[in-house]
Amino acid sequence: MNINPEFNSPQEAPCPTEVVEIALDYFGENLLAPMIDNLDEEQLMILGTIGESLRIMARDAKAWEEHQKIFSNN
DSSP states (O other): OOOOOOOOOOOOOHHHHHHHHHHHHHHOOOOOOOGGOOOOHHHHHHHHHHHHHHHHHHHHHHHHHHHHHHHOOO
């Protein structure tokens, strides 16, 4: 999603859902996995909720980008 119409990137921005999945994978492997045994059930539930919320926002961003592409071509 590009909110600055004057910004022209030579390459297309990456897909929001891919960016979120890469970030969540990295956090999971490098930050969460080493400390998983120290987290209680509530903390794990909160982290799961945060992850799912980021996925929902990424899907919405992707849908908005697709919507914008369709209407900018018409």
